[in-house]
Amino acid sequence: xxxxxxxxxxxxxxxxxxxxxxxxxxxxxxxxxxxxxxxxxxxxxxxxxxxxxxxxxxxxxxxxxxxxxxxxxxxxxxxxxxxxxxxxxxxxxxxxxxxxxxxxxxxxxxxxxxxxxxxxxxxxxxxxxxxxxxxxxxxxxxxxxxxxxxxxxxxxxxxxxxxxxxxxxxxxxxxxxxxxxxxxxxxxxxxxxxxxxxxxxxxxxxxxxxxxxxxxxxxxxxxxxxxxxxxxxxxxxxxxxxxxxxxxxxxxxxxxxxxxxxxxxxxxxxxxxxxxxxxxxxxxxxxxxxxxxxxxxxxxxxxxxxxxxxxxxxxxxxxxxxxxxxxxxxxxxxxxxxxxxxxxxxxxxxxxxxxxxxxxxxxxxxxxxxxxxxx
Ligand code: NAD
Ligand code: TYD
Numbered sequence: 001x002x003x004x005x006x007x008x009x010x011x012x013x014x015x016x017x018x019x020x021x022x023x024x025x026x027x028x029x030x031x032x033x034x035x036x037x038x039x040x041x042x043x044x045x046x047x048x049x050x051x052x053x054x055x056x057x058x059x060x061x062x063x064x065x066x067x068x069x070x071x072x073x074x075x076x077x078x079x080x081x082x083x084x085x086x087x088x089x090x091x092x093x094x095x096x097x098x099x100x101x102x103x104x105x106x107x108x109x110x111x112x113x114x115x116x117x118x119x120x121x122x123x124x125x126x127x128x129x130x131x132x133x134x135x136x137x138x139x140x141x142x143x144x145x146x147x148x149x150x151x152x153x154x155x156x157x158x159x160x161x162x163x164x165x166x167x168x169x170x171x172x173x174x175x176x177x178x179x180x181x182x183x184x185x186x187x188x189x190x191x192x193x194x195x196x197x198x199x200x201x202x203x204x205x206x207x208x209x210x211x212x213x214x215x216x217x218x219x220x221x222x223x224x225x226x227x228x229x230x231x232x233x234x235x236x237x238x239x240x241x242x243x244x245x246x247x248x249x250x251x252x253x254x255x256x257x258x259x260x261x262x263x264x265x266x267x268x269x270x271x272x273x274x275x276x277x278x279x280x281x282x283x284x285x286x287x288x289x290x291x292x293x294x295x296x297x298x299x300x301x302x303x304x305x306x307x308x309x310x311x312x313x314x315x316x317x318x319x320x321x322x323x324x325x326x327x328x329x330x331x332x333x334x335x336x337x338x339x340x341x342x343x344x345x346x347x348x349x350x351x352x353x354x355x356x357x358x359x360x361x362x363x364x365x366x367x368x369x370x371x372x373x374x375x
Pocket of ligand 2: 089311
């Protein structure tokens with residue numbers, strides 16, 4: 001396989017995947033296709049933009065004609081599809097854009113790949129990156145009066161701290177709640193349909209919440225780091241009781257590499273770090289870390305916590321069981337959470353220019369509009 005199309009490569013996760021592939025596989029030609037929406041930022045890829053095996057193409061995945069031309073022009077062998085609208089709050093305000101990009105855009109890519117590959121599936125692969133949010137929400141449970149988090153045993157036999165007895169497995173029924181997760185679920189179904197109907201060699205992975213450098217600061221972790229730095233309020237939705245399972249973004253990129261090369265065609269893999277955090281506890285860790293690195297006294301920024309109206313349809317708990325991936329392909333997360341969050345906070349504090357370039361202009365207007373409603 002030589003010519004790899006990575007969509008959404010100027011976004012958060014995509015930029016880590018592009019960087020990994022460009023550096024690790026000089027024999028591949030990596031074509032990064034991105035529309036450069038508000039979330040796409042070529043500054044995320046400054047360090048590799050002049051590499052000889054890298055090409056950037058600005059295009060919209062919904063533009064089917066353009067997609068068919070690009071498949072032909074670059075003779076694409078493999079696709080790693082990350083381009084999407086990715087933020088739940090935006091999907092609540094503007095679901096149409098999510099259906100357009102996530103559903104119709106994915107369909108347009110699938111059809112362009114089908115046309116170009118023309119039934120010769122040898123050495124071809126269409127890898128679709130999805131989310132654990134398609135599985136819906138899990139309960140917070142408190143068995144025999146033990147306060148969560150408590151130790152549970154995953155299907156691998158390993159022990160982990162968890163806020164409930166259930167996990168998302170590859171076999172868990174889809175039950176999306178937000179327009180974002182509904183659009184991702186729909187795109188997953190289209191990808192499976194292209195395998196089942198036409199025989200296209202597809203793979204899907206469903207990953208938990210990612211964190212790390214280059215994440216757009218509308219998502220919890222970079223937003224809160226930046227607000228603490230500027231001593232602005234930290235809007236906690238509801239009571240801060242919701243639980244998310246966090247994975248360092250480079251570990252996700254490594255998993256994508258392993259699965260792209262060794263995953264079983266037509267299969268699904270869950271990716272997660274067995275790393276559940278209640279939002280409010282995570283927020284306190286972020287505050288403590290930022291305060292320490294800025295030289296503030298401990299507890300200095302706790303007063304910025306501001307409880308705001310809950311997100312509509314806010315899923316209570318996500319928790320991935322990634323045993324299958326660990327067992328079958330030998331992947332496991334490389335970073336402990338403490339190490340990952342320290343690296344992440346340091347990165348945002350050391351790269352204030354990157355953050356300031358994003359948070360000025362259009363973004364500022366959006367942010368004011370968004371939080372005028374909620375605070
Ligand atoms: P992101 O919003 O940071 O980046 C998305 C990228 O897609 C941007 O560069 C944007 O310009 C591009 N894009 C959007 N619409 C496009 C279009 N019509 N045509 C071409 N490019 C377009 O998102 P992310 O957090 O990096 O997520 C990447 C993928 O991973 C998404 O498919 C998302 O559903 C999935 N995912 C994300 C997470 C997470 O925690 N962030 C977890 C699991 C899965
Ligand atoms: P987010 O980063 O938007 O990811 P997702 O909704 O895909 O899980 O949010 C993570 C959690 O943090 C989620 O439970 C919502 C909550 N949250 C807040 O409490 N305040 C905020 O300002 C944001 C952006 C999120």
